[in-house]
Amino acid sequence: MTPADPLTPERILEATEDVLRRYGPAKATVVDVARALGVSHGSVYRHFRTKAALREAVTARWLTRTEVTLTEIISASTEPAPSKLRHWLATLFESKRHKAGDDPELFATYIVLTGESTVVEEHVRELVGQLREIIEEGVRSGQFAVDDAAVAAQAVFDATARFHDPAYAAEWQNPAIGAEFTAVSDLLLRGLRA
Structure with a gap:
């Protein structure tokens, strides 16, 4: 590492993704990340106190x-x-779907990491909150008729889980999945309309 390339949390997270892709979550170590960056593992620990904190940060980055x-x-x-x-x-x-198909090794790693992480709950809350914003906008404009936008947002998120929950990733390459997504989306939109 040269002075022109300072060790930053972002550089560490990029290197961690590469290491996770190469070795998988069970075998990847902080020493592997440090080696990939050309620094001591102590330098990595100055930015991320523990291996768990590093894994949590890389998961949060992926979800963000x-x-x-x-x-x-x-x-x-x-x-x-x-x-x-x-x-x-x-x-x-x-x-x-792209995350699962374009980089299956890293996607499989993230499946493991998200199972260990508390950031997934925050991610889901963020996504449901975004859905609530859209539904509230629809209610204000008279396009949606729902009594409780938060309940409706959670219901939409839950009803579409097959199309975003990594547990269903194996189904996302099915040729009929696009038509199935459209059918579910159409049904949900009809249910929300005023």
Whole structure:
């Protein structure tokens, strides 16, 4: 490592992803991460106090990427709420599907890491909160008719679990999955409409 490349948490997290991809979560160590960065493992521990903290941070980073993309749909889109909701759901599905298909080794690693992590609960709360925002917008505009946007948001999230929960990843390559996603989305949107 040269002075031009300071050791930052972001560099450590990038290296950790590479190490996890290469060795898997059971065999990857902080020493492997340090070796990949050309530093001592003590240097890594200065940024992340424990191996668990490092794994938690890399999991949070992975989940946050999806959250940021979905937040942009809410904040930048001028679509009416029903279209925005369909766009949001489709983007979540495609994001998860690409993560599973484009980098299966790292995806399998994250399945293990998310099982150990508390950040998954925060991630789910964030996603359900985003859904609530869209549903509230639809209620305000008279496009959705629901009594409790928070309950409706949780119901939409739960009803679409097959299209975003990693437990269903094996089904995401099924040729019929796109049509099945559309059918579920159509049904949910009809149920929300005023």
